[in-house]
Amino acid sequence: MAFLNDLFVNLSKWLSSFLAQFLPTWAVELIMMLLTIVSLIIFVLVTIMFINWLERKTVGRFQDRYGPNRVGPLGILQFVADAIKMFTKEDITPANADRAIFNLAPVIVVVPTFLVLAVLPFGRGMVAADLNIGFLYIVAVSSLTTIAILLAGWGSRNKYSLLGGMRVVAQMISYEVPMVLSALGVIMLTGSLSLVSIVEGQSRVPFILLQPLGFLIYFISAVAEVNRAPFDLPEAESEIIAGYHTEYSGMKYAMFLLAEYINAFIVSSIAATLFLGGWQGPLLPPYLWFILKAYGIYFLLMWLRFTLPRLRIDQLMGLAWKFLVPLALVNLLVMGLVMTLTQGRGLITLVLASLVANGLIVAAVVTIYGFAKWRRKTMRVAT
Amino acid sequence: MQRMETGLRTETITVNMGPQHPSTHGVFRMIVTLDGETIVDLEPVMGYLHRCQEKIGERNTYLQNIPYTDRLDYICSMSNNMAYVMAVEKLAQIEVPERAEYIRIIMVELTRIVNHMLAIGALLNDLGCFFTPMLYGLRERERILDLFEMASGSRMMCNYMRFGGVRYDLPPSFMAELKSVVAALPAFIDEFERLLTENEIVLVRCRGVGVLPPEKAIAYSCTGPLLRASGVDYDIRKVDSYSIYERFDFDVPLGRNGDVYDRYLVRIGEMRQSLRILEQAIEGIPEGEISVKLPRVFKPPEGDVYHRIESPKGELGFYLVSDGSTNPYRYKIRSPTFINLTVLPELCKGHKVADVVAILGSIDIVLGEVDR
Amino acid sequence: MTEEEYIAEQVRRNVIITTIDKIYNWGRRSSVWPMGFGLACCAIEMICAAASRFDFARFGMEMMRPTPRQADLMIVAGTVSNKMAPQVVRLYDQMPEPKYVLAMGACAISGGPFKDTYNVVNGIDTYIPVDVYVPGCPPRPEALIEGFIKLHQLIEGQTILTSPWYRKEAEREMPVPTLGPKGLVLPGEDE
């Protein structure tokens, strides 16, 4: 069991000590670094293949269908076929497009996704680079996606793309605020921005028990950050065709598709890391726990996507600025109070106090909302 | 050049939605002028599916026109059949046997359920539901299409009704199957409602969007669920009762606010009322003849006649001018969705792009009927 | 080079090419993404084919792309009117190679019941090349799926060596007709 628990860490240790017999230290480090990168890329590709298949099978089940089942067992090779097709497809650059920007955008869009992977702790000791500002780094790097999508929307010189690009900018910038604010609660609890220490801080109790509201806010804004339904306005099929990637074909479109899936997976893994205790868990090896939790949250994403209709752009912005941001601020304030009041009184007090505090906030929100609804109703009757 | 007072110079952009657009329900085109995401102006352009139906109607004999009516509103072929054959029956004064009337009512009410299922599914699709409600609707629709196939031999283009009756009698197993479908449908409608009616996103997307006041609805000649959602109690089955509708006990669901949400509710209500009619029709259907014998060369007398029925989408009327020969002299189709579209620009102004597709979805157009 | 060497060489080359072809065609065949584009009655049956009972997602085809740039297959589902034909041809031109066209229903094949009327194109193959014809008015979903299988067979039979779409000289762009006072006019024709 212990062997399985630390399988990949031991493997890399063994390999580096094996290589050290023939090679100088710098070469060993270089090789190990390259191997890490390669394994991350392989992980990404396998994940995409699996996620794509999972999503298409799940939507099938949601809609009383089978989903792909012709290529490979249960259709699992579907993404391989898609990839072969997309890579051999003609690559069209529209005559009116801004060539440089148009071609640059799909490259830029995948870069941040790979960069973010570097700081994710996949298991005990399984992190490519344990930055002490890990979370800050993630926030900073993932905002690059916004630029890439805006470039795509602008460079295509297509009105639908432009509308999609503009929507992305408005949406992603707005939702970054509640996302970071909700994650601040977790950072307050651990006192560190490093994802590894955040995971280690949850060895006794996952932060979702201390921060249920924070988790909820994070989850909602994360769904919006990766443009998934019900916040998929930038590529709203029924309104603006395919949004910012309307004009992209073949490989470049595959890049956007890849970035979309992997981003969704990354926000699920970050949610798992911040709130569900990352790789912590009994019995199973840590990396399996991590993947299970990430897929669990990803399933929630899919569930939302296949059930809910889409919000409108003004409602979307309203939800972020009028609801999530104030709620996240209140949550942060209350969390600070709870932490100060329960300092030194043990973990159980802290958990109970946070649950009560969160319950109070929810009750307050429900009351205010109900009151507003009642007032609107009475006012309508009056007029 | 709006919003000069804020110091920002902004321009409106013109976006062309269609004729190939995922949510124009076919080949409809809208030229939309946008200020940011807000609609300043909207101009519908149609005719991308103009198939010369009225000219063909003049070329064909009266009988040959029945299959062409199937292809008008290709979701509800049965009610198109009914409108046309009833117009011809009025022209030639043909009496229809009792059993045939019942069969027609059963078919037309089934068609209404099919249409509203698809209409709600398509509306939710336009709201961005990733096909799920649509496919649930289609799943149940298949069972009703099976019934059509049992009776007429075809799933969609039924071509089932004839002057003075229907083409075939119902097969022996039909009534049992119909009973089981009718018994199963309320559960399905309940499921639909559980999914959608109280759904918070559906509420915020649909309430107060595309409000059509009753005066405007009447002035713009709107009919069908679009009119009744505005609270105007006008159902041709009640007002200008045709066939044997006065024998059935059913209500006309009405909306209050005339917005997209009320149109959705009216459609749900109409499905339930159609089920009520179906239950009564199953009870009351007699044995007997299914059609009257007509001469091989059918020549109605001279004159002109207009007959209208309450098709699932609104008032479907046929205006026929006969010169006593085998073909109509003039064959005019008063299609409900074409005329309901007149009000579309009025409904959309001031709303967002996303609302346009919702409003269009709630009007429930079928291009085969709009363009004919 | 002796005859045997020559044969061995040829066999080796062919083995490589057929293997590449196999993978290439397998990939393309298993992931034909249709363009979500319905014209008339047949579009409803096309949607039915995607729905629960028939479910062409089994062949990996449920990714209905709303934009022609990402689609592989254009299903011309319904009557093409004169007013619509330029749009259809333009959509065809906007699709990336390799692209296929499936004419669904009597109208798209020949004009069907509306043949020879003043605003209906007598079959879309007047303007764009059609790979598979699915007759019926409208074809049942089973017939459409049969058409897809025929298309898969067509793709299987192609080879990367002779495929026209990777060649520079093969211009597969179709001329877009315009609306004239008497009907559709192809560029270069009188009036």
Place this chain on the structure above:
Amino acid sequence: MSKEIYERLAKEFPESSLDYLEGKDPAISVNADDLFEMALHLKEKEGYDYLSAVTGVDYPDRFEVVYHLYSMRERKEPLILKVSASKEEPEVASVTPIWPGANFQEREVYDLVGIRFAGHPKLTRILLWEGYEGHPLRKDFPIEGHRAIGQEEPS
């Protein structure tokens, strides 16, 4: 059916030449010049608030526009108005200002039958395109369109 209304109308508009047409659906034939006044009167005074259909018919000697009127609020009996227009310069007053629902229908009649509607806000072709020659629902227009007049199929 509409006999009483016909009599009331005849009293209201003594100088116009109304005519009562018997048939399966009795109709009132109206002079083209009086159409607008009469339509306004019917909507304001008689309560015919709902214009169901506008149809153009090409008869050998004349064009005819048929209006099917109903009353949604008062549920009166239907009323059918028929207006003739000359073969050479068919023109009828537009009723769109009275019933906005006539907008698209009049455009359609203009497009397919070629009757002009004076006072229509935007009288352009609606189903066919601007610049198309001829009006398909006229009897002298062949069903094959211009293809019949010796136009070759493009290859």
